[in-house]
Amino acid sequence: MGVNAASLLNQLLHQVRRPRSPPPPPPPPGPGAAKALTETILAHLDAGRLQEAVNVLFASHEPLPHSLYARLFQLCSSARAAVEARKVEFHLGAAFKRTPPPFLLNRAIEAYGKCGCLTDARELFDEMHERDGGSWNAMIAAYVRNGRAKRALSLFSDMNASGVSASEVTFAGALGSCGVVRELGLCMQIHGLMVKRAFCGNVILGSSLVDVYGKCGVMGESRKMFDEMERPNAVTWNVIVRRYLEMEDEREAIVMFFKMFLTDTRPLKFTFSNALIACSKIRALAEGMQIHGFTIKVCLEDDEVVSSSLIDMYVKCVELESAQKIFDRPCAKNVVSWTSMVSGYALVGRTGKARELFNEMPERNVISWNAMLAGYIRSRLWDEALNFVSLMRSSTKDIDHVTLALISNLCAGLSDVFMGKQVHGFVYRRGLFSHLLVSNSLLDMYGKCGNFRYARACFYLMSQWRDKVSWNSLLTSYARHQRSEHAMEMFCEMQWEAMPSVFTFGTLLAACANISALAHGKQIHGFMIRRGYKIDIVVRGALIDMYSKCRCIEYALNVFMEAAPRDVVLWNSIILGCCHNRLGKDALELFDLMSKEGIKSDHGTFQGLLRACICEDLVDLGGRIFKSMTNVYGVIPRLEHYEQMIELYGRAGRMRELKKFVKTMPFEPTVSMLKRIHGACQKHGFPKLGEWASRLLAESNISDPCEK
Structure with a gap:
């Protein structure tokens, strides 16, 4: 009932004062009436009863002191009291025989702007018979405050066309609007007008120029304006650090933060936060620790914003103990810091600790749920992730595009295309398919599940917004499922729409290696050289692998x-490449060079060395290399190393050594090992070991290959 009454009152007020007509003449006031009325209204205001004060005013026709109207408008602005502001403005127009003073109408426009009543503000502005600079400033500020940047800029142009000089407040509002809509050209025109009117020495306008040039992506001009300022204040420093951060120049953001201390300017807490975010993004732990020291020095470590940024920085730099120490402080626990800690433990594989923290959270948001789910998926704990999704759906209605992308990743990990289709249907019903992250995750899910019909359908539906990630996803899916020819066809189509990334070339080279497509591989190599792509160590490894598998070892060695x-x-790639081309001795010589260069061997290195021994029938050397893995290099042999030793002994007919090796293995032989042992016994005549292998195969429900 109260809502309806308020709506009706608003309508009546609009009808009464739009358009304005002079009210009927009031009865002559009694002596001292205005003074008594003013005292009554002030008493209500002093007691904090704004509504009662305005009602007393609205019930009378007495013109009151200008200062009282100004105070009422200011209080209506602070309380966002739109109805009371309308009543005060109505009384102002009704009580004065002549047009009310412009400065009071300006206060009314300001009040409407702060209350979000732009229609009222603009109607009052348009009806004003006399406007001054404050009128224009108030209306432009109202548009800026309510996110109507284009209207603010349009009104600023009208203001200049009418010959009214803009104040620094107007210029600041216009520049801020340029930053919102990225109007670089208009910003430069306003900058020129400021120079013409000698406003450039103003620190507020200088900060606004630094800000808007940065928002428009012209950091050169932004930095130039900053360097020209004689005494940038803390706000200006915060702006330049923030803009470098947003332009993904995190290193320069950190540099500017440290330069700030040379000027004896005390940073704002948001400047500390921005600098710490920059450290988080580039994993600059040393600089982050220095900034942590500064926060202690200026007594900001306990600030909620700063402590949350410190926790996030240490988490991103995988310094979880330091993050935990800050988190354990009483002032540091909020939903942001809780989520950072959950994310940190989850992403390093400590999902148990992450879940313990998650369960203790007093409140959660969708980011908290996503962080825990991402941890399960990253650790490939598919069952736990699936149970967590069920818990999430039963506990909260919050779900966003990141959640849907993660659930699509879960479907891909489970190879559950049926559940993936259900997610796809949910995405369509919610109208979220046009979100790039979501559509790319669905495309990736269908590709990993091998459902290329749906993958292609998603890909073509994304024609208006797909990017390099979309192309790479489909290319990778084709290559992963041995459809290398399709991957090459997609690459040819991709060049019409998007520039390939280094990741694209790695995928394509792997596809060429799978089908021994040397000609295509050479074309891709040449394409990268001609287009000036940086051939990083990952792509170089892919090139070596491609040339090796295509029997072009000379090119592999050159790369x-x-x-x-x-x-x-890279050493492992070339060693395995030599083995693939039956150049076992060359692979062993490369290992000697690798050792001289001080490169520490890993599991892949010994896999290549044992393969070289198999190629060259070097049984004794293979045995010594296998023993040296643990004794000399501290590398624990894996399943594939044991399989290679069984193959080495079996091919050479060293059956007694094979038997001894198999009996001393720290685990039961696998099916593939038993088959290899059985085959070697048949070939070289070692029946007892063969019978043992055959019996174990039968117990494993695997049919004996010699019976087929």
């Missing part, structure tokens, strides 16, 4: 020799 520096993965 390897051009690399600097060379890591263990």
Whole structure:
């Protein structure tokens, strides 16, 4: 009932004062009436009863002091009391025989702007017979405050066309609007007008120019304006640090933060936060720790914003103990810091600790749920992730595009295309398919599940917004499922729409290796060189692998020799490449060079060395290499190393050594090992061991290959 009455009152007020007509003449006031009325209204205001004060005013026709109207408008602004502001403005127009003073109408426009009543503000502005600079400023500020940047800029242009000089407040509002709508050209025109009117020495306008040039992506001009300021204040420093951060120049953001301390300017807490976010993004732990020291020095470590940023920085730099120490402080626990800690433990695989923290959270948001779910998926704990999704759906209605992308990843991990289709249907019903992250995750899910019909359908539906990630996802799916020819066809189509990334080339080279497509591989290599792509160590490894598998070991060696520096993965690639081309001795010589360069061997290195021994029938050397894995290099042999030793002994007919090796393995032989042992016994005549292998195969429900 109260809502309806308020709506009716608003309508009546609009009808009464739009358009304005002079009210009927009031009865002549008694002596001292205005003074008594003013005292009554002030008494209500002093007691905090704004509504009662305005009702007393609205019930009378007495003109009151200008200062009282100004105070009433100010209080209506602070309380966002739109109805009371309308009543005060109505009384102002009714009580004065002549047009009310412009400065009071300006206060009314300001009040309407702060209350979000832009229609009222603009109607009053348009009806004003006399406007001054304050009128224009108030109306432009109302548009800026309510996010109507284009209207604010349009009104600013009208203001200049009418010959009214803008104040620094107006210029600041216009520049802020340029930043919102990224109007670089208009910003430069306003900058020129400011220079013409000698406003450039003003620190507020200088900060606004630094801000808007940064928002428009012209950091060169932003930095130039900053450097020209004689005494930038804390707000200006915060702006330049923030803009570098938003332009993904985190290193320069950190540099500017440290330069700030040379000027004896005390940073705002948000400047600390921005600098710490920059450290988080580039994993700059040393700089982050220095900033932590500064926060202690200026007594900001206990600030909620700063402590949350510190926790996030340490989490991103995988310094969870430091993050935990800050988190354990009484002032640091909020939903942001809780979520950071959950995310940190989850993403390093400590999902138990993450879930313990998650369960203790006093409140959660969708980001908290997503962080825990992402941890389960990252650790490939598919059953736990599935149970967590069920818990999430029963506990909260909050769900966003990140949640849907994670659930699509879960479907891909489970290879559950049926559940993936249900997610797809939910996405369509919610109208979220056009969100790039969601559509890319669905495309990836269908590809990983091998459902290329749906994958292609998603891909073509995304034609208006797909990106390089979309193309790479489909290319990778084709390559993963041995459809290398389709991957090459997709690459040809991709060049019409998007520039390939380095990841694209890695996928394509793997596809060429799978089908021994040397010609295509050479074309891709040449394409990268002609287009100036940086051939990083990952792509170089893919090139070595492609040339090796295409029986072009000379090219593989050339690519390897051009690399600097060379890591263990690259050495492993060339060693395995030589083995693939039956150049076992060359692979062993490369291992000697690798050791001289001080590269530490890993599991892949020994896999290549044992393969080289198999190629060259070097049984004794293979045995020594296998023993040296643990004794010399501290590398624990894996399943594949044991399989290679069984193959080495079996091919050479060293049956007694094979028997001894198999009997001393720290685990039961696998089915593939038993088959290899059985085959070697048949070939070289070692019946007892063969019977043992055959019996174990039968117990494993695997049919004996010699019976087929």
